[in-house]
Amino acid sequence: MSQLAGDSTVVKADTVLRINNLHTYFYTDIGVSKALNGVSLDIPAGKVMGIVGESGCGKSVTALSCLRLLPKSARILKGDITLFRRTEKGFDPITLTDLHPMSVEMRKIRGEELAMIFQEPMTSLNPSYTVGDQISEAIILHQNVGKDEAKNRTIKILDQVGMANAEGIFARYPHELSGGMRQRAMIAMGLSCNPAVLFADEPTTALDVTTEAQILDLMRDLQAQLGMTIVFITHNLGVVAQMCDNVAVMYLGRIVEQAGIDSIFYKPQHPYTKALLNSIPHAGSRTRARLQPIRGVVPDPYSSIKGCAFHPRCNSFMAGKCDQAVPALTHVEEGHTVRCFLYSDKVEEE
Amino acid sequence: MFNYILRRLGYMAVTLIIVAILGYAIIELPPGSYVEVEIQRLRNLGGNLSQTEIDAMYHRYGLDKPVYERFFIWISGFVRGDFGEAFAYNMDVGDLIWGRLGLTLMFTVGALIFTWVVAITVGVYSATHRYTIPDYILTVLQFIGLSVPNFLLALLLMVFAQDVFKMQVGGLFSSEFEKAPWSFARVLDLLNHLWIPIIVIGASGTAWLSRVMRANLLDVLNMQYVQTARAKGLHENTVIWKHAFRNAIHPLIMVLGGSLPGLISGETIVALVLNLPTAGPLYFNALIAKDMYLAGTFLIFLAIALLIGNLLADILLAWVDPRIRYE
């Protein structure tokens, strides 16, 4: 990796999680699906990092790789993930990719350091146990407290995520709660052990718009209150604009552009980011203007595309260049990188 | 919960009445009553029966009355515990059946416990070790278990035990303990005679149930909440046994009631082969001899046992599954 996240010796003071050149492949009956093809990302502490992209671009796989919760068919081939744990003395880096997914250390990190909220609130809570049981389970596990204390803390967190009558909710089963309430419960579970990084994988996609707005407000408030680090995975640029401080745009297992929220929306560089932005309606834009969909579809992950993965759909395609090699990440300005031959001829070494 | 049980009991009462009617229909169904069989037998012996003698026999067994009257006589006797006469034994049906029904239930419950313990263990193992060699071996065994008729399995195990282990199989006791007073050795001998029938009766149910368990658990392991549990940092064993297992077991309890008829069926036929003094041999012999009161009573009691089993299974399901409990 080049100048940016590259030098693993140089760690920016506020990085809490570093993903470096991550390759995650799925081995299935049909073939090998290269879900991640060298993802590098520094996640700054206390900020909200958005990961955006179409379905199947590897957003969720990135999160699952960090938590080491990939299915058995998946393997991390190359690259590493480092967690910089907060201690009194400063950083205590630990390489997650060196741990066995089922090891004691990894399990201790899961829930305590890294937590995750999933997309489907309807199915992400166990129907057989009460909401309270499921949240306090994590507290008992990680915080070394008894059942009663765990219950107190759980009720406090339920209250914190805006559940009226938190005590009543504690004893409820998931099927008795609405989708929004369940997602609040999931957020409560994620927050229960005060993790260093909270991955939120499309947490509002399955909710209706009003509930979505409430949940986003809640997350934003909690983030500000607790100074939490959130990795927010979504395909919805509107949500990104509302939630995130930094954005990484992914396409087919690679990050193609990364920048602060303003740069992404006002100075997008990569053709894919531009296309994404053109495909959503803007308030105040000319009423007669048509939305521009992105040509084609995301290619089948089992196929391998030579050169830049986006070139078959790209409006700025340069024959003999884009279809020959993968462009390297280029620094276009402070905190803004892009992977495109329009800005640099540098080639990514395989 | 209480209302639920009450409602179920109401349904059961209705079903019971129809079961009784159908049971009696079966008693009446065979052409040629026991009396005709008996008359034929006496004639064959050389006796020449007069018409009055024949009428007297019909009258003695109440066969000269119309069907519906006989049904009411029979059913009113039934509820008082008078099930009619076992012609071939010249005994009251009631005196014959209780001990045998009790043993049938004992073997059925034993087989049920065996089935569940083995099927759940095997099912969980093969679901968590999918596509490994032990899983393939278990799959083959399951297919064979489903394909071998239980009476054949009983025969094979009998030959095997007798030929290879020089064990005496069949019956409840070895010959030396048959008439002996109760003692520790006799209890041991009894237990020694129980395991083969229980394995044989439970074999196909175990094969089937472990497939169901495997499929259920695989389904549940794909659920998001299992991932949630892992994301909490729980140990994989806790994830499987606390979070996945609890949900995978629901469909199993749902089919619990449905698996009982197979077990009772299996018990009756296996008992015949293994010469166990349970309901099975008596029942089938009664059918062949057209001793219909005996057969009908057995059949109705087996049905009642099943209905109670179903009720218990439903209550159990309501108890484990919060979603049903609050309906």
Next chain:
Amino acid sequence: MTETTTPISQPHVEEPVSNVGQLSQLTLMRMRFSRNKLAMIGLVGLVIMYFLSFFGPFLAPNEYTNQNADYIFGIPTKFTFTGSDGKFGFYFHPVISELDSVSFKFIHKVDTSVTIPVKFFAKGDPITLLGFINTDIHLIGADAPYRIYPVGTDSIGRDILARSFVGGQISMTVGLLGVAMSLILGSILGTASGYWMGIADDIIQRAIEVIQSFPTIPLWAALAAALPPISQDFTVIHRYFLITVVLSFVGWTGLARQLRAKVMAYRSADFCQAAIAAGASDARIIFVHMLPNAASHIIVTAALAIPGMILGETSLSFLGLGITPPAVSWGSLLRDAQQVSVIVRAPWLLLPGGLVVMAVLFFSLVGDGIRDAVDPYSI
């Protein structure tokens, strides 16, 4: 890929060629089925077993009812490939049978000093194939007075191989016929129950509940016990059909339940609601909109029900309540092998049992294959 008018040069990308969209549902199912190795093994196995059953009288060297009083519990014929002259060929050693004066049992000994040639397409007992071909030619045989018994004989000296083959004619069709009958009954009652609901549904559901509250084999046995014995008016064929009726008396209930649930689900589905709103008749809704959708489900349920029926017939006949002599089925053949002493003396009597296991196994594999082909997402 069509050439667009965009001025920017278009990259040439090979669109992956897939014909999935152009195949009919049925072709897809057939493809999925034929890719399932276990299901194909099952299918081939079944074809072989049906062939053995219906051409069995020709393939076996003896007629299945032919008794050989000198060869009680006769041991299998020992074949050899070297004749007395040392030449390669198909031969067998004859068996010398003696009555043991102490136990009064026949003792059979293979006389290896003598070799007799096996004749192909030899003349033997007269047989009828498929009900209309009369012949006395057998695939293998030997010159009189010698006879070949490839797997041995029973208690009155009948050829177990021939009997097992012929037994398959009943055992391997009774399940199919029983399932076909259950299918008709279950489809009508299940659809009616789910479509009209109300009283009809209540009655049918109670009936199913009652029937299912009896243990299967005892109920079958009770019904079969009501059948009259074989006589001039009540032939083997009558009994055979009535046994399938008895089997389907219980079999329809499961199918009716499943179909009811399906039909009820379809009723509230948009495509049926649309048809109802358009004023389609009940018959049209049922036959055009519901049953074709449920067809694959019906077929799968039926296929998976066959093994249970075969096992049912076998158990009934084993109890002496199903197929009775002079007809033979695998179950009735196994009646001869009830005692351990008999099995130890003549283990070949268990051959029909092995055939039952194979038939049920093959039917299960095919049934599972059909299910997976129809619904690849179920487990």
